[in-house]
Amino acid sequence: AQSVAQPEDQVNVAEGNPLTVKCTYSVSGNPYLFWYVQYPNRGLQFLLKYITGDNLVKGSYGFEAEFNKSQTSFHLKKPSALVSDSALYFCAPLLSGGYNKLIFGAGTRLAVHP
Amino acid sequence: GAGVSQTPSNKVTEKGKYVELRCDPISGHTALYWYRQSLGQGPEFLIYFQGTGAADDSGLPNDRFFAVRPEGSVSTLKIQRTERGDSAVYLCASSLMDHNSPLHFGNGTRLTVT
Numbered sequence: 493a494q495s496v497a498q499p500e501d502q503v504n505v506a507e508g509n510p511l512t513v514k515c516t517y518s519v520s521g522n523p524y525l526f527w528y529v530q531y532p533n534r535g536l537q538f539l540l541k542y543i544t545g546d547n548l549v550k551g552s553y554g555f556e557a558e559f560n561k562s563q564t565s566f567h568l569k570k571p572s573a574l575v576s577d578s579a580l581y582f583c584a585p586l587l588s589g590g591y592n593k594l595i596f597g598a599g600t601r602l603a604v605h606p
Numbered sequence: 607g608a609g610v611s612q613t614p615s616n617k618v619t620e621k622g623k624y625v626e627l628r629c630d631p632i633s634g635h636t637a638l639y640w641y642r643q644s645l646g647q648g649p650e651f652l653i654y655f656q657g658t659g660a661a662d663d664s665g666l667p668n669d670r671f672f673a674v675r676p677e678g679s680v681s682t683l684k685i686q687r688t689e690r691g692d693s694a695v696y697l698c699a700s701s702l703m704d705h706n707s708p709l710h711f712g713n714g715t716r717l718t719v720t
Contacts, residue, residue, distance in 0.1 A: 526708070528709075533713075534713065535609075535610070535697070535712055535714065536649070536697065536699075536709070536711040538708035538709065538710075541706075541708065543706060582648050584648070591637060591654055591656070591661065592637065592639060592654070592699070592707075592708075592709050593651050593654060593662060594651065594709070595651070596648030596649045596650070598646070599647075599648050
């Protein structure tokens with residue numbers, strides 16, 4: 493069965509420190525992988541995606557993610573966290589080719605402290 | 607420009623009643639999706655429209671749920687004989703046709719069945 497796991501319910505980090513939000517997946521074939529972010533009282537927003545090519549993909553707001561095929565992981569990273577990065581982050585592999593049928597993880601709440 | 611608009615933002619209904627949730631996608635987006643997000647969970651796929659037709663409705667939980675998009679723009683999700691377990695945030699998203707294009711989500715309709 494195809495699945496995605498975000499092992500941490502919450503990640504706490506001090507402002508200015510690097511952050512990592514973990515994601516592992518189990519999907520058939522070559523995976524298309526996405527990260528979305530949900531700010532309080534706002535809709536889900538696209539952050540970045542991996543389709544093919546370079547294993548390190550860059551996205552919005554200084555975020556990047558590293559695709560690791562052997563470990564079936566797609567961890568989200570940022571070199572220096574901001575308080576405004578505090579939000580709920582979702583990892584989402586694509587289930588079907590051709591359209592955006594995504595399977596979302598349960599989400600990881602990122603709390604950045606001043 | 608205008609984003610995805612969902613109305614109402616909140617809906618409280620009694621068990622057994624019928625409800626309609628409306629989604630107005632971004633102009634020019636041919637693909638439209640409904641997802642459902644239960645408390646503490648990531649969004650779950652319900653249905654995908656390409657134009658006027660439902661190309662994939664495999665995520666609809668049962669035959670009480672139905673969705674239409676008669677003119678290829680606005681979509682309505684209809685739930686008959688609502689149950690308390692239907693309480694969730696119903697998210698609509700739209701995108702350009704291909705899966706490389708990210709989803710643009712609305713703010714959702716929070717449905718509470720009492």
